[in-house]
Amino acid sequence: MSVDFRACLYALSDVIINRPKPLRHFDQIYMKLPDMLLQAELISRWFDGKSVLFIGDGDAIGLAVTHLAALELLPGRPQHITVLDFDERVVNSVNRFAEDYGESDWIRASLYNVADALPKDFWHAANAFYTNPPWGASNNGSSVKAFIERGIEGVQADALGCIVIGDHPSYQWTHEVQVATQNILLEAGFRVAEMLPEFHRYHLDDDPELTSCSLIVQRQTDTLDDSYTSRPLSAEHKANFYGSNSPLLVQYVRDPTNGGKLASRDVTLERLETTNND
Amino acid sequence: MIDIPERFIFMKVGNHAGESWEDILKRKRKEFEETGMTFWGYGGGACHPISQVQPFARLSLKEQGGILLVMEPVDSRADPDIVPAREYSSDGIEWVPIPKGITVTGSRHALVLDEIKPGSLDLPLNELEVGIGPSTGKAAETYLKGRTDKGCLVKSSKPRKVEEGEKYKLVRKVGFTAELRDPFAVLLR
Numbered sequence: 001m002s003v004d005f006r007a008c009l010y011a012l013s014d015v016i017i018n019r020p021k022p023l024r025h026f027d028q029i030y031m032k033l034p035d036m037l038l039q040a041e042l043i044s045r046w047f048d049g050k051s052v053l054f055i056g057d058g059d060a061i062g063l064a065v066t067h068l069a070a071l072e073l074l075p076g077r078p079q080h081i082t083v084l085d086f087d088e089r090v091v092n093s094v095n096r097f098a099e100d101y102g103e104s105d106w107i108r109a110s111l112y113n114v115a116d117a118l119p120k121d122f123w124h125a126a127n128a129f130y131t132n133p134p135w136g137a138s139n140n141g142s143s144v145k146a147f148i149e150r151g152i153e154g155v156q157a158d159a160l161g162c163i164v165i166g167d168h169p170s171y172q173w174t175h176e177v178q179v180a181t182q183n184i185l186l187e188a189g190f191r192v193a194e195m196l197p198e199f200h201r202y203h204l205d206d207d208p209e210l211t212s213c214s215l216i217v218q219r220q221t222d223t224l225d226d227s228y229t230s231r232p233l234s235a236e237h238k239a240n241f242y243g244s245n246s247p248l249l250v251q252y253v254r255d256p257t258n259g260g261k262l263a264s265r266d267v268t269l270e271r272l273e274t275t276n277n278d
Numbered sequence: 279m280i281d282i283p284e285r286f287i288f289m290k291v292g293n294h295a296g297e298s299w300e301d302i303l304k305r306k307r308k309e310f311e312e313t314g315m316t317f318w319g320y321g322g323g324a325c326h327p328i329s330q331v332q333p334f335a336r337l338s339l340k341e342q343g344g345i346l347l348v349m350e351p352v353d354s355r356a357d358p359d360i361v362p363a364r365e366y367s368s369d370g371i372e373w374v375p376i377p378k379g380i381t382v383t384g385s386r387h388a389l390v391l392d393e394i395k396p397g398s399l400d401l402p403l404n405e406l407e408v409g410i411g412p413s414t415g416k417a418a419e420t421y422l423k424g425r426t427d428k429g430c431l432v433k434s435s436k437p438r439k440v441e442e443g444e445k446y447k448l449v450r451k452v453g454f455t456a457e458l459r460d461p462f463a464v465l466l467r
Protein backbone atom coordinates (compact mmCIF):
# COMPACT_ATOMS: atom_id res chain seq x y z
CA MET A 1 0.00 0.00 0.00
CA SER A 2 1.46 3.38 -0.92
CA VAL A 3 1.09 6.09 1.69
CA ASP A 4 -0.23 9.54 0.92
CA PHE A 5 1.73 11.48 3.52
CA ARG A 6 0.09 14.78 2.87
CA ALA A 7 -3.40 13.33 3.28
CA CYS A 8 -2.28 11.54 6.47
CA LEU A 9 -0.83 14.69 7.96
CA TYR A 10 -3.90 16.75 7.10
CA ALA A 11 -6.08 14.17 8.81
CA LEU A 12 -3.83 14.05 11.87
CA SER A 13 -3.71 17.85 12.11
CA ASP A 14 -7.46 17.79 12.54
CA VAL A 15 -7.19 15.18 15.28
CA ILE A 16 -4.42 17.04 17.08
CA ILE A 17 -6.12 20.42 17.12
CA ASN A 18 -9.14 18.71 18.64
CA ARG A 19 -7.21 17.53 21.74
CA PRO A 20 -7.97 19.48 24.92
CA LYS A 21 -5.15 21.35 26.62
CA PRO A 22 -3.02 18.77 28.46
CA LEU A 23 -2.92 18.98 32.27
CA ARG A 24 0.48 18.16 33.73
CA HIS A 25 -1.33 17.71 37.05
CA PHE A 26 -2.47 14.27 35.81
CA ASP A 27 0.51 13.43 33.62
CA GLN A 28 -1.32 14.35 30.44
CA ILE A 29 1.68 14.66 28.15
CA TYR A 30 0.75 14.34 24.50
CA MET A 31 2.48 12.32 21.83
CA LYS A 32 4.04 14.20 18.92
CA LEU A 33 2.67 14.13 15.39
CA PRO A 34 5.11 11.86 13.49
CA ASP A 35 4.91 9.17 16.14
CA MET A 36 1.11 9.34 16.18
CA LEU A 37 1.10 8.40 12.51
CA LEU A 38 3.42 5.43 13.04
CA GLN A 39 1.50 4.37 16.14
CA ALA A 40 -1.85 4.58 14.30
CA GLU A 41 -0.42 2.46 11.48
CA LEU A 42 0.79 -0.15 13.97
CA ILE A 43 -2.57 -0.31 15.73
CA SER A 44 -4.54 -0.51 12.50
CA ARG A 45 -2.55 -3.60 11.50
CA TRP A 46 -2.56 -5.44 14.82
CA PHE A 47 -6.11 -4.53 15.79
CA ASP A 48 -7.64 -4.97 12.33
CA GLY A 49 -11.24 -6.15 12.72
CA LYS A 50 -11.08 -6.13 16.54
CA SER A 51 -13.20 -4.32 19.07
CA VAL A 52 -10.75 -2.30 21.14
CA LEU A 53 -10.97 -0.84 24.65
CA PHE A 54 -8.76 2.20 25.37
CA ILE A 55 -7.98 2.87 29.03
CA GLY A 56 -7.27 6.62 28.91
CA ASP A 57 -6.43 8.33 25.63
CA GLY A 58 -5.39 11.97 25.93
CA ASP A 59 -3.06 11.37 22.98
CA ALA A 60 -6.13 10.70 20.79
CA ILE A 61 -4.64 7.60 19.16
CA GLY A 62 -8.12 6.06 19.06
CA LEU A 63 -9.42 9.01 17.11
CA ALA A 64 -6.32 9.09 14.90
CA VAL A 65 -6.81 5.44 13.91
CA THR A 66 -10.54 5.95 13.35
CA HIS A 67 -10.14 9.07 11.26
CA LEU A 68 -7.23 7.85 9.14
CA ALA A 69 -9.04 4.55 8.54
CA ALA A 70 -12.25 6.34 7.58
CA LEU A 71 -10.23 8.17 4.92
CA GLU A 72 -8.78 4.81 3.80
CA LEU A 73 -5.27 5.85 4.68
CA LEU A 74 -4.41 2.80 6.81
CA PRO A 75 -3.85 -0.88 6.02
CA GLY A 76 -6.58 -2.10 8.41
CA ARG A 77 -9.09 -0.85 10.95
CA PRO A 78 -10.57 -1.89 14.26
CA GLN A 79 -14.19 -2.89 14.05
CA HIS A 80 -14.97 -0.56 17.00
CA ILE A 81 -13.11 1.54 19.58
CA THR A 82 -14.32 2.44 23.08
CA VAL A 83 -12.33 5.12 24.92
CA LEU A 84 -12.61 5.33 28.72
CA ASP A 85 -11.09 8.39 30.39
CA PHE A 86 -11.72 10.34 33.60
CA ASP A 87 -11.30 13.66 31.78
CA GLU A 88 -14.64 14.82 30.39
CA ARG A 89 -12.80 17.14 28.01
CA VAL A 90 -11.15 14.09 26.41
CA VAL A 91 -14.46 12.22 26.30
CA ASN A 92 -16.36 15.14 24.77
CA SER A 93 -13.61 15.91 22.27
CA VAL A 94 -13.69 12.33 20.96
CA ASN A 95 -17.48 12.12 20.72
CA ARG A 96 -17.89 15.55 19.16
CA PHE A 97 -15.20 14.88 16.54
CA ALA A 98 -16.74 11.52 15.67
CA GLU A 99 -20.17 13.11 15.27
CA ASP A 100 -18.81 15.93 13.11
CA TYR A 101 -17.04 13.54 10.74
CA GLY A 102 -19.76 10.86 10.70
CA GLU A 103 -17.51 8.36 12.50
CA SER A 104 -19.71 7.70 15.55
CA ASP A 105 -20.32 4.09 14.52
CA TRP A 106 -16.63 3.43 14.88
CA ILE A 107 -15.67 5.15 18.13
CA ARG A 108 -17.35 6.13 21.38
CA ALA A 109 -15.89 7.63 24.56
CA SER A 110 -17.24 7.42 28.14
CA LEU A 111 -16.30 8.83 31.49
CA TYR A 112 -14.54 6.35 33.78
CA ASN A 113 -11.96 6.53 36.56
CA VAL A 114 -9.68 3.48 36.84
CA ALA A 115 -10.04 3.77 40.63
CA ASP A 116 -13.57 2.40 40.21
CA ALA A 117 -14.46 -1.17 39.32
CA LEU A 118 -14.75 -1.65 35.56
CA PRO A 119 -18.46 -1.34 34.67
CA LYS A 120 -20.05 -4.73 33.91
CA ASP A 121 -20.78 -3.79 30.30
CA PHE A 122 -17.08 -3.67 29.55
CA TRP A 123 -16.08 -6.79 31.50
CA HIS A 124 -14.40 -9.36 29.19
CA ALA A 125 -16.14 -7.67 26.25
CA ALA A 126 -13.43 -6.45 23.82
CA ASN A 127 -10.87 -8.32 21.70
CA ALA A 128 -8.04 -5.91 22.44
CA PHE A 129 -7.00 -3.21 24.90
CA TYR A 130 -4.79 -0.17 24.52
CA THR A 131 -3.25 2.04 27.18
CA ASN A 132 -0.70 4.83 27.46
CA PRO A 133 -0.90 5.17 31.25
CA PRO A 134 0.73 7.68 33.60
CA TRP A 135 4.19 6.11 33.54
CA GLY A 136 4.85 6.03 37.25
CA ALA A 137 8.53 7.01 37.46
CA SER A 138 8.65 7.11 41.23
CA ASN A 139 6.06 4.52 42.26
CA ASN A 140 7.50 1.64 40.27
CA GLY A 141 4.49 1.68 38.03
CA SER A 142 1.51 1.74 40.40
CA SER A 143 -0.57 3.75 37.91
CA VAL A 144 0.72 1.59 35.07
CA LYS A 145 -0.50 -1.48 36.95
CA ALA A 146 -3.98 -0.02 37.48
CA PHE A 147 -4.43 0.95 33.82
CA ILE A 148 -3.16 -2.38 32.47
CA GLU A 149 -5.27 -4.39 34.88
CA ARG A 150 -8.41 -2.52 33.80
CA GLY A 151 -7.45 -3.23 30.19
CA ILE A 152 -7.04 -6.94 30.95
CA GLU A 153 -10.41 -6.98 32.74
CA GLY A 154 -11.97 -5.56 29.59
CA VAL A 155 -10.86 -8.27 27.16
CA GLN A 156 -11.91 -11.81 26.28
CA ALA A 157 -9.77 -14.94 26.58
CA ASP A 158 -8.26 -14.61 23.13
CA ALA A 159 -6.96 -11.08 23.20
CA LEU A 160 -4.39 -8.56 22.10
CA GLY A 161 -3.06 -5.55 23.96
CA CYS A 162 -0.88 -2.53 23.29
CA ILE A 163 0.89 -0.80 26.16
CA VAL A 164 2.84 2.41 25.65
CA ILE A 165 5.31 3.09 28.46
CA GLY A 166 8.57 4.94 29.04
CA ASP A 167 11.62 3.53 27.29
CA HIS A 168 14.92 5.36 27.24
CA PRO A 169 18.47 4.06 27.76
CA SER A 170 19.41 6.95 30.08
CA TYR A 171 16.44 6.43 32.37
CA GLN A 172 16.81 3.42 34.61
CA TRP A 173 13.23 3.85 35.90
CA THR A 174 11.76 3.20 32.45
CA HIS A 175 13.39 -0.24 32.40
CA GLU A 176 12.28 -0.99 35.97
CA VAL A 177 8.67 -0.12 35.08
CA GLN A 178 8.94 -2.34 31.99
CA VAL A 179 9.94 -5.32 34.13
CA ALA A 180 6.96 -4.69 36.43
CA THR A 181 4.69 -4.32 33.38
CA GLN A 182 5.84 -7.54 31.72
CA ASN A 183 5.35 -9.39 34.99
CA ILE A 184 1.72 -8.25 35.23
CA LEU A 185 1.11 -9.30 31.64
CA LEU A 186 2.82 -12.69 31.97
CA GLU A 187 0.82 -13.34 35.10
CA ALA A 188 -2.37 -12.79 33.08
CA GLY A 189 -1.22 -15.14 30.35
CA PHE A 190 0.00 -12.59 27.78
CA ARG A 191 3.27 -12.91 25.84
CA VAL A 192 5.12 -10.11 24.10
CA ALA A 193 4.30 -10.38 20.40
CA GLU A 194 6.15 -7.25 19.24
CA MET A 195 8.17 -4.56 20.96
CA LEU A 196 9.09 -1.28 19.26
CA PRO A 197 11.71 0.42 21.44
CA GLU A 198 12.11 4.22 21.76
CA PHE A 199 9.24 4.66 19.34
CA HIS A 200 7.55 7.92 20.41
CA ARG A 201 8.35 11.40 21.71
CA TYR A 202 6.15 13.82 23.63
CA HIS A 203 5.31 17.45 24.19
CA LEU A 204 7.25 17.42 27.44
CA ASP A 205 8.88 20.82 27.59
CA ASP A 206 11.38 20.04 30.33
CA ASP A 207 12.45 16.75 28.73
CA PRO A 208 11.59 16.50 25.03
CA GLU A 209 14.01 13.58 24.44
CA LEU A 210 12.17 11.13 26.68
CA THR A 211 10.81 8.27 24.57
CA SER A 212 8.34 5.42 25.01
CA CYS A 213 7.97 1.98 23.49
CA SER A 214 5.02 0.11 22.03
CA LEU A 215 4.55 -3.26 23.61
CA ILE A 216 2.14 -5.49 21.67
CA VAL A 217 0.99 -8.45 23.74
CA GLN A 218 -1.15 -11.45 22.95
CA ARG A 219 -3.02 -14.12 24.87
CA GLN A 220 -4.30 -17.24 23.13
CA THR A 221 -6.50 -19.28 25.38
CA ASP A 222 -10.12 -20.40 25.35
CA THR A 223 -10.54 -20.69 29.07
CA LEU A 224 -11.24 -17.68 31.23
CA ASP A 225 -13.33 -17.54 34.36
CA ASP A 226 -16.15 -15.25 33.35
CA SER A 227 -17.49 -14.39 36.80
CA TYR A 228 -17.35 -10.64 37.36
CA THR A 229 -14.62 -9.76 39.86
CA SER A 230 -13.64 -6.17 39.10
CA ARG A 231 -13.00 -4.17 42.32
CA PRO A 232 -12.26 -0.55 43.15
CA LEU A 233 -8.60 0.29 43.83
CA SER A 234 -7.45 -0.02 47.43
CA ALA A 235 -6.81 3.09 49.52
CA GLU A 236 -3.11 2.28 49.54
CA HIS A 237 -3.00 2.04 45.75
CA LYS A 238 -4.77 5.40 45.42
CA ALA A 239 -2.38 7.05 47.91
CA ASN A 240 0.61 6.48 45.61
CA PHE A 241 -1.25 6.49 42.32
CA TYR A 242 0.65 9.00 40.18
CA GLY A 243 3.90 8.48 42.09
CA SER A 244 4.97 7.78 45.65
CA ASN A 245 3.25 10.36 47.88
CA SER A 246 1.25 11.54 44.86
CA PRO A 247 -2.33 10.44 45.54
CA LEU A 248 -5.32 10.18 43.22
CA LEU A 249 -7.82 12.71 44.66
CA VAL A 250 -9.94 13.51 41.64
CA GLN A 251 -12.98 11.56 40.45
CA TYR A 252 -13.46 13.37 37.13
CA VAL A 253 -11.99 16.34 35.30
CA ARG A 254 -15.05 18.30 34.21
CA ASP A 255 -15.51 20.20 30.96
CA PRO A 256 -17.21 23.57 31.57
CA THR A 257 -17.23 24.30 27.81
CA ASN A 258 -19.19 21.14 26.98
CA GLY A 259 -16.78 20.07 24.27
CA GLY A 260 -16.20 23.58 22.98
CA LYS A 261 -19.91 24.37 22.61
CA LEU A 262 -19.77 27.00 25.34
CA ALA A 263 -17.24 29.80 25.31
CA SER A 264 -14.03 29.27 27.21
CA ARG A 265 -13.13 31.78 29.88
CA ASP A 266 -9.47 31.72 28.92
CA VAL A 267 -9.45 34.87 26.85
CA THR A 268 -10.81 38.37 27.14
CA LEU A 269 -11.13 40.86 24.31
CA GLU A 270 -10.22 44.51 24.46
CA ARG A 271 -12.12 47.01 22.38
CA LEU A 272 -10.34 48.84 19.54
CA GLU A 273 -10.19 52.49 20.57
CA THR A 274 -12.17 54.73 18.24
CA THR A 275 -10.68 58.06 17.33
CA ASN A 276 -12.33 61.25 16.14
CA ASN A 277 -11.51 60.33 12.54
CA ASP A 278 -13.71 57.19 12.68
CA MET B 279 28.31 28.54 53.22
CA ILE B 280 25.52 26.04 53.86
CA ASP B 281 25.71 22.33 52.99
CA ILE B 282 23.99 20.88 49.96
CA PRO B 283 20.90 18.99 51.18
CA GLU B 284 20.16 15.46 49.93
CA ARG B 285 16.97 16.76 48.24
CA PHE B 286 16.03 20.33 47.49
CA ILE B 287 14.36 22.56 44.94
CA PHE B 288 16.51 24.73 42.75
CA MET B 289 15.18 27.77 40.99
CA LYS B 290 16.73 30.52 38.95
CA VAL B 291 14.99 33.70 40.00
CA GLY B 292 14.95 36.99 38.18
CA ASN B 293 14.34 40.40 39.58
CA HIS B 294 12.26 42.71 37.47
CA ALA B 295 13.08 45.92 35.76
CA GLY B 296 12.77 48.61 38.37
CA GLU B 297 12.78 46.37 41.42
CA SER B 298 16.06 45.43 43.07
CA TRP B 299 16.64 42.27 45.08
CA GLU B 300 16.60 44.32 48.26
CA ASP B 301 13.19 45.68 47.31
CA ILE B 302 11.82 42.24 46.51
CA LEU B 303 13.08 40.81 49.79
CA LYS B 304 11.68 43.75 51.72
CA ARG B 305 8.29 43.25 50.08
CA LYS B 306 8.35 39.50 50.70
CA ARG B 307 9.45 39.99 54.31
CA LYS B 308 6.50 42.28 54.87
CA GLU B 309 4.17 39.65 53.40
CA PHE B 310 5.68 37.10 55.73
CA GLU B 311 5.28 39.32 58.79
CA GLU B 312 1.66 40.06 57.95
CA THR B 313 0.51 36.59 56.94
CA GLY B 314 3.09 34.12 58.23
CA MET B 315 3.91 32.87 54.74
CA THR B 316 5.16 33.91 51.37
CA PHE B 317 4.10 32.82 47.89
CA TRP B 318 6.81 32.59 45.27
CA GLY B 319 5.18 32.55 41.83
CA TYR B 320 6.54 30.53 38.91
CA GLY B 321 5.42 28.85 35.70
CA GLY B 322 6.47 26.29 33.08
CA GLY B 323 6.31 22.53 32.88
CA ALA B 324 9.02 21.63 35.41
CA CYS B 325 8.13 21.41 39.12
CA HIS B 326 4.37 21.07 38.79
CA PRO B 327 2.98 21.88 42.27
CA ILE B 328 0.80 18.79 42.60
CA SER B 329 2.48 16.09 40.54
CA GLN B 330 6.06 17.02 41.50
CA VAL B 331 6.72 19.54 44.28
CA GLN B 332 4.20 18.20 46.80
CA PRO B 333 5.18 14.51 46.61
CA PHE B 334 8.87 15.46 46.52
CA ALA B 335 8.44 17.69 49.56
CA ARG B 336 6.47 15.06 51.49
CA LEU B 337 9.18 12.51 50.90
CA SER B 338 11.82 14.99 51.91
CA LEU B 339 9.89 15.85 55.06
CA LYS B 340 9.97 12.18 56.02
CA GLU B 341 13.62 11.73 55.15
CA GLN B 342 15.26 14.97 56.25
CA GLY B 343 12.63 16.85 58.22
CA GLY B 344 12.00 19.59 55.67
CA ILE B 345 12.63 20.84 52.17
CA LEU B 346 14.68 23.82 51.11
CA LEU B 347 14.31 26.06 48.08
CA VAL B 348 17.65 27.37 46.87
CA MET B 349 17.54 30.36 44.56
CA GLU B 350 20.07 31.56 42.05
CA PRO B 351 19.38 35.24 41.46
CA VAL B 352 19.80 36.46 37.91
CA ASP B 353 19.16 39.85 36.42
CA SER B 354 16.20 39.91 34.15
CA ARG B 355 14.90 42.81 32.22
CA ALA B 356 11.39 41.49 31.93
CA ASP B 357 8.59 43.84 32.76
CA PRO B 358 6.73 42.86 35.86
CA ASP B 359 3.40 41.17 35.14
CA ILE B 360 0.58 43.12 36.61
CA VAL B 361 -2.40 40.80 36.83
CA PRO B 362 -2.47 39.42 40.36
CA ALA B 363 -3.80 35.95 41.12
CA ARG B 364 -6.89 35.97 43.34
CA GLU B 365 -7.21 32.39 44.50
CA TYR B 366 -4.98 29.44 45.22
CA SER B 367 -5.49 25.72 45.56
CA SER B 368 -3.33 22.92 46.89
CA ASP B 369 -5.26 20.18 45.08
CA GLY B 370 -6.99 21.84 42.11
CA ILE B 371 -10.37 21.03 43.70
CA GLU B 372 -10.88 23.54 46.53
CA TRP B 373 -9.95 27.17 45.82
CA VAL B 374 -9.49 29.80 48.50
CA PRO B 375 -8.73 33.52 48.34
CA ILE B 376 -5.08 34.51 48.51
CA PRO B 377 -4.51 35.98 51.99
CA LYS B 378 -4.65 39.75 52.20
CA GLY B 379 -1.14 41.13 52.15
CA ILE B 380 0.24 38.59 49.68
CA THR B 381 0.67 39.54 46.05
CA VAL B 382 1.63 37.13 43.30
CA THR B 383 1.48 38.28 39.72
CA GLY B 384 1.97 36.67 36.36
CA SER B 385 2.27 33.07 37.56
CA ARG B 386 0.21 29.90 37.38
CA HIS B 387 2.00 28.19 40.24
CA ALA B 388 3.54 29.28 43.54
CA LEU B 389 5.82 27.77 46.13
CA VAL B 390 4.70 28.37 49.70
CA LEU B 391 7.68 29.58 51.69
CA ASP B 392 8.81 30.56 55.12
CA GLU B 393 11.04 33.58 55.37
CA ILE B 394 13.46 34.06 52.48
CA LYS B 395 16.99 34.37 53.80
CA PRO B 396 20.27 35.33 52.20
CA GLY B 397 22.48 32.25 52.14
CA SER B 398 25.33 31.38 49.84
CA LEU B 399 25.95 27.95 48.42
CA ASP B 400 27.82 26.67 45.37
CA LEU B 401 25.91 23.97 43.52
CA PRO B 402 28.05 21.69 41.33
CA LEU B 403 25.43 20.50 38.84
CA ASN B 404 27.53 17.48 37.83
CA GLU B 405 26.93 16.05 41.30
CA LEU B 406 23.14 16.41 41.13
CA GLU B 407 20.25 14.80 39.28
CA VAL B 408 16.47 15.14 38.89
CA GLY B 409 14.62 13.49 41.80
CA ILE B 410 11.02 13.12 40.64
CA GLY B 411 8.77 12.80 37.59
CA PRO B 412 9.48 11.52 34.10
CA SER B 413 13.00 12.98 34.12
CA THR B 414 14.03 11.16 37.32
CA GLY B 415 17.74 10.36 37.19
CA LYS B 416 18.57 12.91 34.52
CA ALA B 417 21.86 14.76 35.03
CA ALA B 418 21.14 18.22 36.44
CA GLU B 419 23.53 19.95 34.04
CA THR B 420 21.61 18.45 31.08
CA TYR B 421 18.17 19.05 32.57
CA LEU B 422 18.88 22.69 33.36
CA LYS B 423 20.08 23.47 29.85
CA GLY B 424 17.84 25.31 27.47
CA ARG B 425 14.30 26.13 28.51
CA THR B 426 14.30 24.68 32.01
CA ASP B 427 15.39 26.93 34.87
CA LYS B 428 14.26 24.95 37.91
CA GLY B 429 14.11 21.43 39.23
CA CYS B 430 13.47 19.06 42.13
CA LEU B 431 17.03 17.84 42.60
CA VAL B 432 18.84 15.17 44.60
CA LYS B 433 22.50 14.33 45.12
CA SER B 434 23.48 12.01 42.31
CA SER B 435 24.60 8.44 42.89
CA LYS B 436 26.67 8.78 39.72
CA PRO B 437 28.44 12.18 39.73
CA ARG B 438 29.91 13.07 36.34
CA LYS B 439 33.67 13.65 36.09
CA VAL B 440 34.62 17.17 35.06
CA GLU B 441 38.08 18.56 34.28
CA GLU B 442 39.34 20.77 37.12
CA GLY B 443 39.49 23.81 34.83
CA GLU B 444 35.94 23.27 33.56
CA LYS B 445 34.26 22.84 36.93
CA TYR B 446 33.35 26.48 37.39
CA LYS B 447 31.09 26.26 34.32
CA LEU B 448 28.84 23.77 36.08
CA VAL B 449 28.59 25.64 39.36
CA ARG B 450 25.45 27.59 40.14
CA LYS B 451 25.72 30.34 42.75
CA VAL B 452 22.87 30.29 45.22
CA GLY B 453 22.17 33.61 46.92
CA PHE B 454 18.94 33.01 48.83
CA THR B 455 17.20 30.10 50.48
CA ALA B 456 13.83 29.45 52.08
CA GLU B 457 12.15 26.49 53.74
CA LEU B 458 8.96 25.34 52.04
CA ARG B 459 5.96 24.92 54.26
CA ASP B 460 2.81 22.90 54.01
CA PRO B 461 1.17 22.71 51.40
CA PHE B 462 4.58 23.39 49.74
CA ALA B 463 3.23 24.41 46.33
CA VAL B 464 -0.11 25.59 44.99
CA LEU B 465 -1.98 26.36 41.79
CA LEU B 466 -3.05 29.97 41.23
CA ARG B 467 -5.85 31.60 39.31
Ligand SMILES: C[S@@+](CC[C@H](N)C(=O)[O-])C[C@H]1O[C@@H](n2cnc3c(N)ncnc32)[C@H](O)[C@@H]1O
Nearest residue numbers: 028029030056057058059086087113114133134
Ligand atom coordinates in the same frame (compact mmCIF):
# COMPACT_ATOMS: atom_id res chain seq x y z
C1 LIG C 1 -2.25 10.04 32.15
S1 LIG C 1 -2.16 10.20 30.45
C2 LIG C 1 -0.61 9.44 30.05
C3 LIG C 1 0.18 10.11 28.99
C4 LIG C 1 -0.41 10.08 27.62
N1 LIG C 1 0.63 10.36 26.66
C5 LIG C 1 -1.49 11.13 27.47
O1 LIG C 1 -1.17 12.30 27.62
O2 LIG C 1 -2.60 10.78 27.18
C6 LIG C 1 -3.32 9.07 29.78
C7 LIG C 1 -4.77 9.41 29.95
O3 LIG C 1 -5.20 8.87 31.21
C8 LIG C 1 -6.19 9.70 31.74
N2 LIG C 1 -6.25 9.47 33.18
C9 LIG C 1 -5.43 9.93 34.15
N3 LIG C 1 -5.82 9.49 35.36
C10 LIG C 1 -6.91 8.71 35.15
C11 LIG C 1 -7.77 7.96 36.01
N4 LIG C 1 -7.57 7.94 37.30
N5 LIG C 1 -8.79 7.27 35.44
C12 LIG C 1 -8.99 7.30 34.10
N6 LIG C 1 -8.23 7.99 33.24
C13 LIG C 1 -7.20 8.69 33.76
C14 LIG C 1 -5.79 11.09 31.34
O4 LIG C 1 -6.91 11.96 31.29
C15 LIG C 1 -5.15 10.88 29.97
O5 LIG C 1 -6.05 11.12 28.93
